[in-house]
Amino acid sequence: xxxxxxxxxxxLNFNPSEVTPDLVSEILTxxxxxxxxxxxxxxxxxxxxxVTVGKVLTCEKHPDADRLKVTTVDVxxxxxxxxxxxxxxxxxxxxxxxxxxxxxxxxxxxEERLKIKKGKIRGQVSEGMICAEDELGLGQSxxxxxxLDEAKAKVGMSAAEYFELESxxxxxxxxxxxxxxALGHYGVARDLLAGLLRDGISSDLSLPSVVAFSPxxxxxxxxITVEDTEGCPQYLGVTLTxxxxxxxxxxxxxxxxxIGIQPINNVVDITNFVLHETGHPLHAFDGDKxxxxxxxxxxLPSGSKFTTxxxxxxxxxxxxxxxxxxxxxKCIAGVFGGLESGVSESTTTVFLEAAWFNPVRVRxxxxxxxxxxxxxxxxxxxxxxxxxxxxLKRAALLIKDVAGAKIGxxxxxxxxxxxxxxxxxxxxxxxxxxxxxxxxxxxxxKILDSLEFVVAGENGDYLKVLSPVYRWDVTREADVVExxxxxxxxxxxxxxxxxxxxxxxxxxxxxxDMRRKVNDILVGMxxxxxxxxxxxxxxxxxxxxxxxxxxTVDILNPLSQDLGVMRRTLLFGGxxxxxYNFNRQQKGVRCFEFGKVYAKQDGKFTExxxxxxxxxxxxTAQHWNHGSENSSFFTLKGIVESxxxxxxxxxxxxxxxxxxxxxxxxxxxxxxxxxxxxGFVPRKYLKVADVDDVVYxxxxxxxxxxxxxQRTKVKYKDIPKTFAxxxxxxxxxxxxxxxxxxxxxxxxxxxxxxxxxxxxDVYEGKNLPEGKKSYGLRFTLxxxxxxxxxxxxxxTMAKIQEALEKEYSAELR
Numbered sequence: 028x029x030x031x032x033x034x035x036x037x038x039l040n041f042n043p044s045e046v047t048p049d050l051v052s053e054i055l056t057x058x059x060x061x062x063x064x065x066x067x068x069x070x071x072x073x074x075x076x077x078v079t080v081g082k083v084l085t086c087e088k089h090p091d092a093d094r095l096k097v098t099t100v101d102v103x104x105x106x107x108x109x110x111x112x113x114x115x116x117x118x119x120x121x122x123x124x125x126x127x128x129x130x131x132x133x134x135x136x137x138e139e140r141l142k143i144k145k146g147k148i149r150g151q152v153s154e155g156m157i158c159a160e161d162e163l164g165l166g167q168s169x170x171x172x173x174x175l176d177e178a179k180a181k182v183g184m185s186a187a188e189y190f191e192l193e194s195x196x197x198x199x200x201x202x203x204x205x206x207x208x209a210l211g212h213y214g215v216a217r218d219l220l221a222g223l224l225r226d227g228i229s230s231d232l233s234l235p236s237v238v239a240f241s242p243x244x245x246x247x248x249x250x251i252t253v254e255d256t257e258g259c260p261q262y263l264g265v266t267l268t269x270x271x272x273x274x275x276x277x278x279x280x281x282x283x284x285x286i287g288i289q290p291i292n293n294v295v296d297i298t299n300f301v302l303h304e305t306g307h308p309l310h311a312f313d314g315d316k317x318x319x320x321x322x323x324x325x326x327l328p329s330g331s332k333f334t335t336x337x338x339x340x341x342x343x344x345x346x347x348x349x350x351x352x353x354x355x356x357k358c359i360a361g362v363f364g365g366l367e368s369g370v371s372e373s374t375t376t377v378f379l380e381a382a383w384f385n386p387v388r389v390r391x392x393x394x395x396x397x398x399x400x401x402x403x404x405x406x407x408x409x410x411x412x413x414x415x416x417x418x419l420k421r422a423a424l425l426i427k428d429v430a431g432a433k434i435g436x437x438x439x440x441x442x443x444x445x446x447x448x449x450x451x452x453x454x455x456x457x458x459x460x461x462x463x464x465x466x467x468x469x470x471x472x473k474i475l476d477s478l479e480f481v482v483a484g485e486n487g488d489y490l491k492v493l494s495p496v497y498r499w500d501v502t503r504e505a506d507v508v509e510x511x512x513x514x515x516x517x518x519x520x521x522x523x524x525x526x527x528x529x530x531x532x533x534x535x536x537x538x539x540d541m542r543r544k545v546n547d548i549l550v551g552m553x554x555x556x557x558x559x560x561x562x563x564x565x566x567x568x569x570x571x572x573x574x575x576x577x578x579t580v581d582i583l584n585p586l587s588q589d590l591g592v593m594r595r596t597l598l599f600g601g602x603x604x605x606x607y608n609f610n611r612q613q614k615g616v617r618c619f620e621f622g623k624v625y626a627k628q629d630g631k632f633t634e635x636x637x638x639x640x641x642x643x644x645x646x647t648a649q650h651w652n653h654g655s656e657n658s659s660f661f662t663l664k665g666i667v668e669s670x671x672x673x674x675x676x677x678x679x680x681x682x683x684x685x686x687x688x689x690x691x692x693x694x695x696x697x698x699x700x701x702x703x704x705x706g707f708v709p710r711k712y713l714k715v716a717d718v719d720d721v722v723y724x725x726x727x728x729x730x731x732x733x734x735x736x737q738r739t740k741v742k743y744k745d746i747p748k749t750f751a752x753x754x755x756x757x758x759x760x761x762x763x764x765x766x767x768x769x770x771x772x773x774x775x776x777x778x779x780x781x782x783x784x785x786x787x788d789v790y791e792g793k794n795l796p797e798g799k800k801s802y803g804l805r806f807t808l809x810x811x812x813x814x815x816x817x818x819x820x821x822x823t824m825a826k827i828q829e830a831l832e833k834e835y836s837a838e839l840r
Contacts, residue, residue, distance in 0.1 A: 029286045030215050032196040034304070038216040039223075041230045046223065048196040054222035055198065059513045060209055064199040068285055071164045071192055077130030077143070078163065078186035079103065080175060086112075086119045091149045100125055100157065103183025111153040116171035122180040124163060124173055124189075126156045133164050135289070165190065166274060166290050191277040195285040205500040207408040211306025214411075214497070221477035221514045234305070237420035240434070243427075244268075247314065247435035249378055253443065254325035258348040259360065260444035261383035261412055262324055265423050266314060268435035270294065270377050272370060276429055294370045294377060297425045299401075307381065307410050307418040308402035310350075310358060312368050314376030318352040322378065324441075325349060327356060334366045335359065335398075347392045348384060361389040361406035363398050376435070377426065381419035383412045390584050397588065411497035412446045448481070448493040449502050455488050461508045463520055474514045480507070541736050542621060542729075545638070548673050552666050554617045554640065559600030561623060565591035567599050567715070573687025578626045593625035597639035598688055598708070598724060602716035605643050609718065615645035615658065621729065636729040638703075640666065643722040660692075660707065663723040667695070667705055674736050678702075680767050688712075688726065695727070697735060703727035744811070751782060751809040754824050756831075757840040758802050762791065764835050766802060773806065776830035777823055780815065783807040801840055 032048050052062040081102040089095035089111065096117055099107040102125050110125070117123070126132055132141040141162070145154050160166040160173055163186070180189055200215070208214045213234060220232045247266045253259050274280075275296040283290050283299060290296050298309040314320070327333075329345035333356045341359075343349070348360040357368040361384035370377060390407035393399060419438060426432050459465045475482060481493040494501040501507060512520075546556060565588070568579045580593040594600065597620050605616045619640045626633050642663045649655040671678045679696045683689055683706055692706015705725040713722060758769070770784045788803030795801060808815055808823060815823075831837040 028200040028202045028210070030198045030200055030212060031282070031285045032198070033193065033285065034212040034282065035216050035219060038213050038234060039220060039230050039232055041223065041228065046228065051219060052198060054219055054226070055200065055215065057516060058218050058222045059203075060206065060215060060218055061201045062198045063201045066197055066199070068195050068197050069192060071190070071284060072133040073131055073164070074192060075163060075186040075190070078124050078126050078158065080180045080182060080184040080186060080189055081108070081123055081125035081157075082182050083117060083119050083121045083123060083157075086117055089149060089151060095149065097151050098157070100155070101182055102127065108154040109152050110155050110157055111148040111151050112157045112172065114157065114159065114172040116174070117157060122175040122177055122182070124158045124175065124186045126158055128155060132158070132162055134162050135164060135167070160274075165280065191281070193281050193285070197286060204408065207405070207499060208306070208411065208497040210405050210408070210410070211302070212304055214306050217479070221474065224473065224477050225514055225516070234417065235421065237417060237424060240420040240424055242435065242437055243433040244435055245437065247320070247376060249314070249317070249436060249439060250321045251439050251441050252321065252323045253441040254323060255348060256443035258326075258385045258388045259324045259382055260385070261415055261440075261442050263381045263415055263419050263438055263440040264322060265379050265419060265434060265438045266436040267377040267379060267423060267426055267432040268375070270375050270426065270430050270432040272372050272374050272430065279429065292370065292372070293429045294374070294426055297422050297429065300425070301418050301422045302401060302405075305414050305418045305421070306405060307414045308361070308405055309418060309422050310364060310380045310402070311370050312357060312378040312380065313370055313374045314378040315374070316368050317357065317378055318354045321353055323351045323353070324360065325351060327351070331356070333359070335363045336366055336369060338366060341396055344392070344395060346388065347395070348388055350380065359392060359396070359398075360384050362393050362396070362403045363400055377432070379419060379423055379426070381415045383410065383415055387584060394585060394588060399587070409499045413496050446496050448496055450483065451492045451494055451502070451504055451507055453490040453492050453504055453507050455490070457504065458508050458511070461505065462512060466511070466515060470515065471511055474511050478510055478514065480510070538733055541733055545670065545674070545736070546621075548670055549619050549640070549666075552669065554619045554666070557601065557604050557618045557620050559597070559604065559620065559622065560590065561594055561625070562590035563592060563594045563599060564589050568592060568595060578628060580625045580627050580632060595626060596624055596688060597622050597637050597726060598712065599716065601639055601641040601724070602708070602712060602718055602722065605641060605722060606716050606718050609644070609720070614648070615643070617642050617658070638727040638729045638732070640725040641722060642666075643718070643720050658723065660723050663725055664693075664705060667725050671697070676732070676735050679771065682765075689724070697732070700731060702731050747809060747811040749810060749812070749814045751807050752815055752820060754806050754808065754820060756804050756806070756824070756828065757788070758804065758831060758837040759795070759799055759840050760802060760835050760837045762798050762800050768835065769802065769804065769831060769837075772830050772834050773827045776827050780808045780810055780823055781806060781827070782809040
C-alpha cells in the first residue's frame with residue numbers, strides 16, 4: 028500500500044516543518060500501520076532533467092525516408108539543433124519538448140532507460156529527440172509528439188517547470204488484512220491525526236466539500252434496478268453529459284504518478300484519484316452504450332460469455348454479480364469492466380457508479396476468474412458504506428471541473444440495507460487489567476473521539492461505545508482496548524520495577540529448546556532454515572493419488588489460487604524455495620524447515636509437526652585445488668544420521684515402503700517406530716515446481732522425535748588411554764541382505780568392545796555366484812581399560828563372524 032506525504036497534507040492541516048515525513052513514518056508505525064520503507068519520488072521518473080522547451084524552426088521531408096522529417100529546433104542554445112523526427116504531426120512553428128544529448132528518459136515511467144545520443148538517421152545528423160507523451164513518462168499516448176501551449180511555454184524553459192512536476196515522499200505500508208479502513212489516504216490520515224493529537228500536535232482532518240453537488244440539468248436520468256440485493260445492498264449512480272475526454276491536468280497527473288499510477292485520461296484518472304483518496308472504488312461507463320439508459324444489477328445464467336477490458340472472453344458462473352443493461356453484461360461487479368462499455372476518447376456521456384458489493388461474492392468471483400484489481404482488492408475486504416455517496420459526488424464534481432462536464436441527473440440510488448454501528452460495552456476495570464496499568468479516563472475518551480468512536484453513554488465503570496461502521500473488525504471489548512492501546516502507545520505501558528520473568532523448573536526440557544538445539548545442529552552442518560506459508564496451491568493435491576482424496580483442508584475464501592488449501596506436506600514449499608534460488612544463479616541449495624502439516628480425517632481436522640530437509644545441486648564449488656562436486660543421496664543420508672547421532676537416538680534404516688513422495692529411498696526407524704523417510708523426489712513433482720536438478724528430500728515426524736530427544740541424557744567419558752584396533756571381514760551374502768542388518772547383528776554379538784562398524788566396499792557381478800554380493804566390513808574394537816591382545820581380538824572376531832554366518836549364511840571370501 029503506497030501512501031503519499033503530499034496527499035496526506037490535502038486532508039490534514041499541519042506544519043510540514045513540524046510534521047516531517049520521518050515523524051509521519053514513526054507515528055504510523057507506532058499506531059499499527061507499519062511503514063516498511065520510504066522513498067523520495069518525482070512525479071515523473073528522472074524529473075525530465077535535460078528536457079527543454081524548443082521551437083520547430085524548419086520541418087522538411089527526409090531525403091531518404093518517406094516517414095521521417097528533418098527539423099531544426101531552437102532550444103535557447105547558441106545554435107539550433109538538427110533533429111530527425113518520425114512523428115506525423117511535427118510542423119514548423121510548434122513549441123515542443125526536446126530531449127537534448129545526454130538526457131536519460133524512462134518511457135512509460137518504467138525501469139527501462141533511454142539515453143539520448145548524437146547520431147545519424149539515414150545519413151542525417153540528429154542532435155536530440157522531440158518527444159511524445161509516453162516517451163517522457165507523462166502518459167501512454169504515442170500518437171505523435173506533444174505540442175505545447177504557446178501561452179504557457181517559452182523557448183529554453185525546462186520541461187519540469189512547464190509540466191509543474193513535483194517531488195514527494197511516499198510510504199510503503201504493510202497493511203494487515205483487518206485494516207480495510209486504511210485502504211485510502213483519508214483512512215491513513217485519520218490514524219495519523221490520532222497519533223499527532225496523542226503527541227500534543229494539533230491538527231484538523233477533513234475531506235474536500237461536496238456541498239456544491241447539484242444537477243446542471245435533468246435531461247439524461249438513468250434508471251437503476253437491483254435484482255440481487257444480497258450481492259449489492261447499495262447502488263448509486265449519476266449521469267454526466269458534455270464530457271470532453273482528454274489528458275488530465277498536471278496536478279492530477281502528478282498526484283497519480285507520485286503513487287505509481289500511470290495517467291490514462293481525465294475521467295479514468297478521476298476515478299483512480301477518488302479510489303486512492305477515499306478507499307472507495309468507482310466505475311465510469313460510456314452512457315451512450317447502456318441500452319435504454321437502464322442499469323440492472325443481477326446475475327446471468329451460468330455459461331454466459333463476457334469479454335472484459337483485457338480482451339479476454341470469460342465464462343460466467345450463475346453467482347457472478349454483473350452490472351448489465353437490458354441487452355447484456357457491461358461489467359463484472361466490483362471486479363473488472365467490460366470491453367464495450369468503458370470510457371474512450373469519443374465518450375461524451377458518462378454514467379458514474381458507486382456501490383457496496385458483498386465482499387464474499389466479490390472475492391469468489393475475482394478468484395474464479397483470476398482477476399486481481401484495485402477495486403476487487405478493496406471490495407472483497409469491505410469498503411466504508413457511508414462513503415459511497417461522498418465518493419460519487421466528489422468524482423462527479425472533479426469530472427465536471429477537469430472535463431467540462433455537466434451533471435445531467437440527480438444522484439439515483441437503490442439501498443436495501445442500512446449499515447449501523449456496533450454497540451460495545453467497555454469496562455474500565457477490565458480494560459486496565461488487559462492493559463496492565465491505568466490510563467487517565469480523559470485520555471481514553473480523547474483517543475476514542477480521534478478515531479471516530481462515539482461514546483453513547485457512561486455509567487460508573489462502564490462505557491457504551493459505538494464502533495464506526497468503517498471498522499468491520501472492531502466488534503468486542505478487547506478490540507476497543509486494542510484501538511486505545513495502539514494510539515496510546517505500547518511503549519508507554521510501564522514495566523513494573525522488580526518484576527522478573529522466570530521459567531518453572533522441569534526435568535522435561537521445553538520443546539522450543541529442543542527445536543533450537545536441532546536447528547543449531549543443522550545450521551552447523553551447512554543447512555539454511557527456511558519458512559514457507561502453511562497455505563499452498565490446491566493443484567498440488569487435486570487428482571494426486573499420493574494423497575487420500577477428501578483429506579485436504581480447503582480454505583473457504585482463499586486470498587488467491589496459490590493459497591487455496593492447507594499444506595499436507597512440507598515438500599512442495601521446499602521445492603518452490605529451491606526453484607527460486609536456482610533461478611537466481613544459486614548452484615547449490617541445502618535447507619531445512621520446521622512446520623505443521625494439516626489433514627482432515629473422519630470429519631476432524633488434524634495437524635502434525637514435521638521437520639524436512641532438502642539438498643540439491645553443487646556440494647562444493649570448483650576451486651583451484653579441486654573440482655566441483657554435486658550433492659548425492661549419501662550427502663543427505665549422512666546429515667540425517669549425524670543429526671540422530673548428536674541427539675543420541677539410535678536409528679535403523681529399512682527399504683522404503685509405499686510412499687509417493689519419494690521415487691526411491693529409505694524409511695527411518697527409531698525405538699521400533701517409523702519416524703521418517705529419506706530419498707529422491709519424483710520427477711513429476713520436480714516438473715511441477717520447475718526444478719531441473721535432482722532433489723534429495725527427508726521428512727521426519729517431529730512430534731514423534733521430540734519425546735525421544737527430551738528423554739535423552741548426555742553422558743561424558745574420559746578420552747581412552749588405550750588404542751583402538753581394526754579388523755576387516757570380506758563377506759559373501761545374499762543380495763537381499765542389507766548392511767544395516769549386518770551391523771545390527773554384529774553389535775548384538777559383541778556389546779562390550781565393538782566401538783564402530785564401517786562399510787568400505789560393496790561388490791556385485793563378475794566372479795560371484797548368482798544372487799550374491801560382497802560386503803567389506805571394518806570393525807573397530809576398543810577396551811578403555813587395557814589394550815586388547817591378539818587372543819582377545821581373535822575370539823571377538825570369531826564370535827561376530829559366527830553370528831553373521833548363523834543369521835545370514837555369510838561366507839568369508
